[in-house]
Amino acid sequence: MSEDAGNLISQKRKEKKLTQDDLAKELHVTRQAVSNWERNVTVPDRPTIEKLSAVLGANLDQLVRKEQSSKIGDDQKMIDKEVEKMEMPINKYDTAIGLFYAVSLFVGMMVSLLLVVLKKPETWQMWTILVAIGLLVFLILGLTIHGIITLVRKDEGRNNIY
Known part of the structure; x- marks a missing residue:
């Protein structure tokens, strides 16, 4: 997840005067999960992002999706480099x-x-x-x-x- 998304979750949670524990109970996840999202260690799954956006009143979907697509892009670049190494010239x-x-x-x-x-x-x-x-x-x-x-x-x- 991008740093912006983690910071936004933390900022919006604090604006709503919720603790990590309160937010976790609201979303039916652990407090550690909320902490990991805010520290950009993990990314919430799709249904949780939707609930999180509704609870915090912020559009997190675009931030999380942007990070996931950039990660996929990086993975694809790495795969392309490996394939390039393996390719044989046309005979x-x-x-x-x-x-x-x-x-x-x-x-x-x-x-x-x-x-x-x-x-x-x-x-x-x-x-x-x-x-x-x-x-x-x-x-x-x-x-x-x-x-x-x-x-x-x-x-x-x-x-x-x-």
Whole structure:
């Protein structure tokens, strides 16, 4: 919680002439919880913030939310730095393999569609066979291209295990 929120809780509590114990009883929390909020050690949960705002007549929600979002922002920056360290450069061979799998899937679908249009199947068995032929074209073409790219790849420091 921001120092402003802790100070505001303390200030508003004193203006209302409440002790930490009185405020704690009103909110159904411990006196230590109130003390921790005022010293910016902990943050009250959402329902308690709403009760606290009503009892003290102050809008604490924005102060607490601002602190929580800045803490989340700091955490996100730290995560981004860690991810940056872990990221591997884009490998042109892996990109090519993915691209050729996509192309071979498209070719396989077109083969299936062409066979369906030309043969005009009347039974579900014939449909299944024509779609299976398209899938086989996709698999054979994709795996062949994958094998070729894997054989010619020359990137250093990488195992060519596929």
